[in-house]
Amino acid sequence: MAVEFSKESKAHFEEILTRYPKKRAAIMPTLWLAQKDFGYLSHEVLAYVAELIEESPAFVASVASFYTMYYKKPMGRHHVQVCTNLSCALVGSDNIVNCIKEKLGIGLGETTPDGKFSLDEVECLASCGTGPMMQIDDDYWEGLTTEKTLEILEKLAAG
Numbered sequence: 001m002a003v004e005f006s007k008e009s010k011a012h013f014e015e016i017l018t019r020y021p022k023k024r025a026a027i028m029p030t031l032w033l034a035q036k037d038f039g040y041l042s043h044e045v046l047a048y049v050a051e052l053i054e055e056s057p058a059f060v061a062s063v064a065s066f067y068t069m070y071y072k073k074p075m076g077r078h079h080v081q082v083c084t085n086l087s088c089a090l091v092g093s094d095n096i097v098n099c100i101k102e103k104l105g106i107g108l109g110e111t112t113p114d115g116k117f118s119l120d121e122v123e124c125l126a127s128c129g130t131g132p133m134m135q136i137d138d139d140y141w142e143g144l145t146t147e148k149t150l151e152i153l154e155k156l157a158a159g
């Protein structure tokens with residue numbers, strides 16, 4: 001079955017288009033909207049976005065592949081992104097990554113079998129003074145210890 005935006009997303013897409021001089025310029029918010037609607041950007045979704053903004057699927061795929069915030073595969077309900085850049089590394093981000101790996105039983109770039117969590121390490125999230133830190137979905141968690149990290153994961157797992 002061909003992918004298609006929900007009625008609400010179609011209206012949102014039309015509103016997005018009013019903000020840009022050309023459809024092509026609306027590629028990033030349209031990809032974001034598509035990700036929200038479909039969960040991730042499959043080849044079919046990329047082709048759909050290409051059709052919407054009147055561009056080639058290759059152009060749309062090239063933009064989607066450049067940014068880590070666009071998911072190219074199915075993700076868990078919660079996306080755990082641990083910053084392992086220099087400032088966070090100096091205050092123990094490796095311990096945080098290892099603690100999460102052990103707790104969830106997955107490696108970087110993987111999703112738990114129950115579909116609840118996906119884990120990634122990421123570059124600087126601009127919260128260098130409060131490391132080690134991670135982003136889960138839209139929330140920042142800062143000044144992490146392994147205890148605090150486990151507490152956060154347990155709360156999310158129970159929710």
Ligand code: FES
Binds near residue numbers: 083085086125126129
């Ligand atoms: S180095 Fe981790 S937030 Fe900047």
